[in-house]
Amino acid sequence: MIGERPFAATVAMLLLLLLVGVFLLAPLAVVAAASLSAGGFLVFPPQGLSLRWYADVWGDPRYVQAAWTSLGLALITVAIAVPLGTAAALSLRRPGALPLRGLWEFLFLSPLVLPAVVLAIGLLILASNLAGGPSKAALVAGHVVIALPYVVRTVTAVLAGVDPATDDAARVMGASAWQRLSMVTLPQAKAGIAAGAVLAFIVSFDDAVLVLFLRAPTLETIPLRIYAGLEFSPDPGVAAVSTCLILLAAVAVGVTDRLLGGKQVVG
Amino acid sequence: MSRSDRTEAALLAAPGVLVLGAVFVLPIAAVLAYGFFRDGVPSLAALDWTSWSRLFADDYYLGLATRTLRLGLVVTLAALLIGYPLAIAIDAAPRRWRTWLVLALLLPLMTSVVVRSFGWLVILGRNGPIVQWLRELDLVDRRFQLAYTETGIAIAMVQVLLPYMVLTLLGVIGQIDRRLLEAARVMGAGWWTALARVTLPLSWPGVVGGSVLVFAVTVGSFITPVLIGGLKLPVLASGIYASAISENDWPMAAVQSVALFAVVLIVLLPYALVTRPARGGVAR
Numbered sequence: 001m002i003g004e005r006p007f008a009a010t011v012a013m014l015l016l017l018l019l020v021g022v023f024l025l026a027p028l029a030v031v032a033a034a035s036l037s038a039g040g041f042l043v044f045p046p047q048g049l050s051l052r053w054y055a056d057v058w059g060d061p062r063y064v065q066a067a068w069t070s071l072g073l074a075l076i077t078v079a080i081a082v083p084l085g086t087a088a089a090l091s092l093r094r095p096g097a098l099p100l101r102g103l104w105e106f107l108f109l110s111p112l113v114l115p116a117v118v119l120a121i122g123l124l125i126l127a128s129n130l131a132g133g134p135s136k137a138a139l140v141a142g143h144v145v146i147a148l149p150y151v152v153r154t155v156t157a158v159l160a161g162v163d164p165a166t167d168d169a170a171r172v173m174g175a176s177a178w179q180r181l182s183m184v185t186l187p188q189a190k191a192g193i194a195a196g197a198v199l200a201f202i203v204s205f206d207d208a209v210l211v212l213f214l215r216a217p218t219l220e221t222i223p224l225r226i227y228a229g230l231e232f233s234p235d236p237g238v239a240a241v242s243t244c245l246i247l248l249a250a251v252a253v254g255v256t257d258r259l260l261g262g263k264q265v266v267g
Numbered sequence: 268m269s270r271s272d273r274t275e276a277a278l279l280a281a282p283g284v285l286v287l288g289a290v291f292v293l294p295i296a297a298v299l300a301y302g303f304f305r306d307g308v309p310s311l312a313a314l315d316w317t318s319w320s321r322l323f324a325d326d327y328y329l330g331l332a333t334r335t336l337r338l339g340l341v342v343t344l345a346a347l348l349i350g351y352p353l354a355i356a357i358d359a360a361p362r363r364w365r366t367w368l369v370l371a372l373l374l375p376l377m378t379s380v381v382v383r384s385f386g387w388l389v390i391l392g393r394n395g396p397i398v399q400w401l402r403e404l405d406l407v408d409r410r411f412q413l414a415y416t417e418t419g420i421a422i423a424m425v426q427v428l429l430p431y432m433v434l435t436l437l438g439v440i441g442q443i444d445r446r447l448l449e450a451a452r453v454m455g456a457g458w459w460t461a462l463a464r465v466t467l468p469l470s471w472p473g474v475v476g477g478s479v480l481v482f483a484v485t486v487g488s489f490i491t492p493v494l495i496g497g498l499k500l501p502v503l504a505s506g507i508y509a510s511a512i513s514e515n516d517w518p519m520a521a522v523q524s525v526a527l528f529a530v531v532l533i534v535l536l537p538y539a540l541v542t543r544p545a546r547g548g549v550a551r
Contacts, residue, residue, distance in 0.1 A: 004458075013356035016352055023426060027375075027383055031389070091283075107287055108283060111287075114295075114531060116487065117487060118528050119294055121511055121520050129307075144290065145290055205379075208490050223380075227381050230381065242382040250374060
């Protein structure tokens with residue numbers, strides 16, 4: 001750019017980046033630090049350093065059971081939301097091909113901004129009236145709804161960087177609709193589909209709102225256990241589990257960034 | 268556009284539309300039905316306003332609504348005031364930094380809300396570092412804490428929502444034609460003048476989009492206000508939970524949901540109608 005940036009502006013920017021960085025990461029760092037405590041109480045800074053709370057949690061069947069439940073839910077959500085979201089993204093790809101395109105796009109993406117509590121109440125009402133009470137199926141349905149927009153976005157973002165003429169070329173060469181889909185479009189969208197799967201997994205695994213409304217009495221997930229721990233007095237074990245979730249989020253952020261190469265899909 | 272293209276697009280959209288119709292649109296319709304009709308049966312004879320009159324007559328519910336709106340406004344304003352300069356700074360940062368900065372924004376966003384709230388409870392609590400520091404400076408007494416206050420809720424919510432604001436702004440600011448800024452500088456504008464007279468007006472769609480997004484997400488959020496605010500500072504979302512789960516009063520839960528839904532739509536719809544969701548704004 002022509003002209004220098006004033007020194008004061010540069011200093012202000014650096015300061016701002018530093019402060020906001022601390023602000024954004026401090027709550028996560030505090031949880032991670034508290035999980036390393038050797039003492040029996042949750043305090044910050046931690047008393048002494050040990051990994052005993054990780055061993056404690058690892059050996060606690062309630063946590064292990066909750067982890068399996070969360071994992072199962074997240075995998076089912078991925079298995080449903082990824083094909084649905086990919087197909088939805090492909091349907092929106094060609095302007096003019098889909099009548100009322102704007103309406104469908106709004107439908108696919110609106111779960112991002114409409115309050116999850118409203119969806120939760122609605123699913124609870126439906127499940128109680130139609131199925132006699134909240135069930136795992138209702139919870140899966142809710143997770144699919146909130147995960148779907150992420151898949152639509154990641155696939156759309158990746159396909160936006162692809163020349164649609166390749167699809168036409170395949171058609172001219174005599175490829176059937178199925179061949180174009182399986183041999184041209186889906187391979188082109190591969191990175192977006194994978195990133196969508198990671199985000200759908202995280203959205204389901206991290207959810208605490210829908211599960212609070214729709215929990216069957218026996219269903220307990222990891223976020224629900226943390227939530228219950230926080231309502232009373234959390235021990236460093238809760239911090240240890242929470243730290244695992246932070247690490248999971250870090251892996252997800254890193255992997256999606258690799259897959260999408262900086263394309264923006266969240267926010 | 269050939270006919271087969273249309274068939275193909277319709278076939279691809281159909282599963283998503285059907286599933287969302289069944290488990291997204293239908294549940295919302297059920298909430299609306301319970302909000303206006305006895306037992307959720309939509310007929311004129313079953314029209315029922317008793318829960319609505321409770322909502323508007325009872326100070327408890329008015330308190331929920333005002334607190335929710337106040338939090339929405341405060342958090343949106345704070346996210347904008349911090350987020351705008353931050354977006355400018357990230358946009359100006361060298362490429363390698365930029366990646367790391369965006370990752371730092373995404374990490375809190377991808378971390379479970381219970382974990383983030385947990386961190387804030389420790390930081391804002393009576394024995395947390397901030398309060399201890401304020402106490403050492405003799406600025407506050409021993410009972411002071413930020414957890415279980417509205418300020419505490421707002422602080423914790425800004426952390427989650429700042430990324431939404433900044434990423435929306437970055438999307439718009441990043442697309443501003445650099446030559447316009449160069450032209451302004453060549454014509455003698457200083458750096459600050461170029462920022463105020465070129466960048467700011469051109470990034471207006473990002474400011475509106477980010478604010479709408481942050482407001483909508485804030486008024487609908489549940490976990491952070493419940494955990495940081497505790498039982499004494501309920502918001503609409505926690506009122507909905509109390510009515511539905513603790514009191515088993517579906518009509519009251521539905522009425523509060525409709526109110527919340529209406530607040531979100533009033534902010535969102537005008538915006539969604541004037542912008543193309545595909546580029547920028549809500550859909551980014």
